[in-house]
Amino acid sequence: MNSTPAIRTEALTKIYRPGLFEKPTTAVSNLDIEIPEGEVFGFIGLNGAGKTTTIKLLLDHARPTNGRALLFGEDARNPRTRARVGYLPDLPHFHQFLSAGELLDYAGKLFGLSYNVRRERSEKLLKSVGLEGHERERLRNFSRGMLQRLGLAQALINEPALVILDEPLGGLDPIGRADLREIISGLKSEGRTVFFSSHILDDAQRIADRIGIIHQGRMIACGKMDELLTKRQDWEVELEAVDGFDILKICREMEWQANLKENLFTVSVPDEEALRQVYTFASEGKIRLLSVEQRRLSLEEAFLKEVDQWRA
Ligand SMILES: Nc1ncnc2c1ncn2[C@@H]1O[C@H](COP(=O)(O)OP(=O)(O)OP(=O)(O)O)[C@@H](O)[C@H]1O
Ligand SMILES: [Mg+2]
Known part of the structure; x- marks a missing residue:
């Protein structure tokens, strides 16, 4: 395994200063x-969180105000790094009069690929993104999802070691999303690195090895899916109170969430210490335990929780 990371950012910061009298926007702040x-890394955040700006900095489409970005150990501003990168923009814009085949051919030319290699790769890529048979079709007839698929093929024409995809799931129907997942896992099995942004958490959860959550330009959480989720596990306990034991009072004091339905309490127990307390009540005969279930938060819940903490 090569120890030079595919992507490394050091205190990467971008502040937009639109005009003399307008407030500057810190789009990306001290990102490491x-x-x-x-x-496969999923970069997750709400609209305006700083995802596209980060990607622009990685691609040298924007200059950092501070810090720097390195691709394979080289400064992202070095044009040499581009040859190893494939990029799908968030809103792919293609010339409407081109056909799908012509667009891929053109993209291949930009990377100096020979005619034969261009033909071979175009054919293979159109097939892998589900656009087989559309080679001669004009792009003005393409739907948004088809353009997105073509954008992906275009991003892969140079067989990049690093693929950067800005909202690749946008505009895709469920089949398109499943196809994309398959393409990304194919890229991974070939040893390529994938960096994608999304706010569709469910898909990100299925695709990514690791997730970073960006909020107002700052990375507020980053880790393997398991770490992000298990840190936030809790238990759902169903119980009955025995002999009028006031479990609701305890829940209020402990700030545990509790619901009562026909003598049955459902209590959300936040950590192991709290769970031990519940077991103690049971062994003292104050409550009857009916079920204890460990709950893992979905990434969506974890995400909203992180964002909430920062809002508070
Ligand atoms: N060229 C620019 N000039 C000034 N401000 C900008 C510019 N581009 C982005 N911003 C601001 O920077 C912040 C981050 O924007 P960015 O496009 O990176 O977010 P994003 O996470 O990609 O959002 P989305 O999910 O909507 O694509 C926003 O507040 C945005 O208004
Ligand atoms: Mg964006």
Whole structure:
């Protein structure tokens, strides 16, 4: 395994200063990311969180105000790094009069690929993104999802070691999303690194090895899915009170969430210590335990929780 990360950012910061009398916007703030080669990394955040700006900095489409970005150990501003990167923009814009085949051919030319290689790769890529048979069709007839698929094929024409996808799931129907997942896992099995942004958490959860959550330009959580989720596990306990034991009072004091339905309490127990307390009540005969179930938060819940903490 190569120890030079595919992506590394060091205190990467971008402040937009639109005009003399307008307030500057800190789009990306002190971002430190390290993504090893071969990893699929999901970059998650709300609209305006700073995802696209980060991607622009990685691609040298924007200059950092502070800090820097390195691709395979080289400054992202070095044009040499581009040859190893494939990029799908958030809103792919293609010339409407081109056909799908012509667009891929053109993209291949930009990377100096020979005619034969261009033909071979175009054919293979159109097939893998589900656009087989559309090679000669004009792009003005393409739906948004088809353009997105073509954008992906275009991003892969140079067989990049690093693929950067800005909202690749946008505009895709469920089949398109499943196809994309398959394409990304194919890229991973070939040892390529994938960096994608999304606010569709469910898909990100299925695709990514690791997730970073960006909020107002700052990375507020980053880790393997398991780490992000298990840190936030809790238990759902169903119980009955025995002999009028006032479990509701305890819940209020402990700030545990509780619901009562026909003598049955459903209590959300936040951590192991609290769970031990519940077991103690049971062994003292104050409550009767009916079920204890460990709950893992979905990434969506974890995400909203992180964001909430920062809002508070
Ligand atoms: N060229 C620009 N000039 C000034 N401000 C900008 C510019 N581009 C982005 N911003 C601001 O920077 C912040 C981050 O924007 P960015 O496009 O990176 O967010 P995003 O996470 O990609 O959002 P979305 O999910 O909507 O695509 C926003 O507040 C945005 O208004
Ligand atoms: Mg964006």
